[in-house]
Amino acid sequence: MTLSIGFMQAQEYKVAKSSGRLEIREVNHVVVEGYSGNEIVFTSRSGKRDDDERAKGLRSVSANGLEDNTNLGLSVVDKGNVIEVQQLKRMDGPEITIKVPKGVTVSYSHTSPHGDEIEFKNVEGEIEVSTMHNGVQLTNVTGPLTIKTVHGDIEGTLNASVKAPISIVSVHGHVDIALPTTVKASVKLGTVYGEIFVDPEFKMDLERTENNMVKFSSDTVTGKINGGGLDINLSSTHNNVYLRKK
Template identity: 75%
Template sequence: MEIKELNNVDIEGYSGNEIIFTSRSGKRDADDRAKGLRAINAMGLEDNTGLGLSVVDKNGVIEVQQMKRMDGPDITIKVPKGVTVSFTHTSPHGSEVNIKDVEGEIEISTVHNGINLTNVTGPMTINTVHGNIEGSLSATLKNPISIVSVHGHVDLALPTTVKASVKMSTVYGEIFVDPEFKVDATTAGGLNKYSSDTVTAKINGGGVDITLSSTHNNVYLRKK
């Protein structure tokens, strides 16, 4: 599934077989002048859902886009847990993206949006320019996992039982790691503090490759 320029969206994995769209927005006032007409935009998209969304199947890939550029519906999308989810957003008009309980591959690229990840497994490639990225991952992870912000912080929680090979980097920020993840460092506020630009660690002997990076902000690795 490819989701493009959706300003307000929560994506949740569930055990069903269908993709379900629901709106959390209040009911819009009916436009009497639009009766008998259909909503389209300059990209040729048509609201075929009644939710302010265009949803089309292109060669087996579901493409989701909102009709309005600045405004837009507040949408929850439930997907079968193993579905691959791709989300891209470039405008400054969006809110945080929330992804929960998805067991398929996740690809996210945003300019301004913050990103929240809850109980996801990967593989995943998460990139944002200005947003913060926060996550609490599943104990069952899949290679590879890359989580990168240019200006925002990256804050990730992992189960202490997970087997992972972690690479953390920052240019202008600092790196903080929970002491239960055994990496040599000084202590700062209950987390270990690292001064070098890049820190690598093997958790429980190593395993899934995890990359955490922020150019201008801090990187946090904490226990779940």
């Protein structure tokens, strides 16, 4: 339960950090963008919060001990090497864009059914995602990446400077990832009940046995692109996996 108490809203909140770990928990509507600055910048995309004349001069607090110290509907706590971010409202909540410097690792976790698709744009640091219901959109990200969702789809593009390991897994949603055709990668593509599709421009050498026979399993394709290199794992249990050229 959240006690919603209105106030004048600041449109931005900044934390002077260019390294460390940003942990975003149960924030329903968020876009994370990489940039070349030295601060983590939180910006509201939803405009001013509803005015509540009765609450002027007061602040918003929640039953689980969070305080809105940003005027954006968020609690942001600096614990040194870790920045913890949570929203106060259980449902709905603010629409937030977070800009992160290149050296910041971003961790996003979400368990409720109330959130939107989580989007990452131009992020050059490590990304970790663990969700139940959210889809994940990746645009021009570098990695390393550890992305897991139960019910959501995962789609995106990785840039030419991609860094391993890359693990992108959905249980019920599809996984659709675009890579530059020049990438050197050792790939593992897996599905139990879906299908696997690969762009023909990827010259994939499938894994072979000692007798030079192509090795297949019932649910996994393993091979090398351009001689092998980065470890890339794309998997969906109940849906399709797509590997396409960028």
